[in-house]
Amino acid sequence: MIYVDADACPVKAEVEQIATRHKVRVAVVSNGGLRPSANPLVEMVYVPDGPDVADIWIAERAxxxxxxxxxxxxxxxxxxxxxxxxxxxxxxxxxxxxxxNQLASRDLMADLRASDPFRQGGGRPFSKADRARFRDALERALRIAAQTPRA
Structure with a gap:
């Protein structure tokens, strides 16, 4: 199963294409506002509004x-x-x-943003190279997942 934290996810179409090729089910989890997919492998999961509700839903299942x-x-x-x-x-x-390290960096950046209310911006724009890297990474992750014994 592929779980997609779908709010603000720029690669939903790529997930669906690759999942279809591998015949793997997908749960696209959001708090609404996404158009349903006609793909029978893709399940749209709409969770209530609220902080981290989609995250909790995914974490309980993955x-x-x-x-x-x-x-x-x-x-x-x-x-x-x-x-x-x-x-x-x-x-x-x-x-x-x-x-x-990812958690520590996230916390550090949150502290820096909180200490400087004038700090603007985010990261760099999402690129074609990012999209290509994602496709390769998803293929790799699916191969590893397929070889992993389920709990």
């Missing part, structure tokens, strides 16, 4: 043999701990080896 697509570091940490393969929208993998 485990060994699953792939999670998210940019949310705390959600990624929970899913990595549960044994899932976890990748960002740009193809970067969250792993047991790097998740601690």
């Amino acid at each position: 485990g060994p043999g699953d792939v999670v697509v998210t940019g949310d570091v705390p959600l990624a940490a929970k899913c990595v701990a549960a044994g899932a393969q976890v990748i960002r929208h740009n193809g970067e993998a969250f792993t047991p080896a790097n998740i601690g």
Whole structure:
């Protein structure tokens, strides 16, 4: 199963294409506003509004043999701990080896933003290269997940 933290996810179409080729089910989780897919492998999961409701839904279900697509570091940490393969929208993998540093960096950046109310902006724009890296990473993650015994 592929779980997609779908709010603000720029690679939903790529997930659906690759999942269809591999015949893997997908749960696209959001709090609404997304157009349903006609693909029988894609389930749209609409959760109530509220902080981290989609994250909680995914974290309660993801485990060994699953792939999670998210940019949310705390959600990624929970899913990595549960044994899932976890990748960002740009193809970067969250792993047991790097998740601690990812969480620390996230917390540091949150502190920096909070201390400087005039700090503007975000990261660089999402590029074609990011999209290509994501496609490769999802293929890799699905191969690993397929070889992972389920809990």
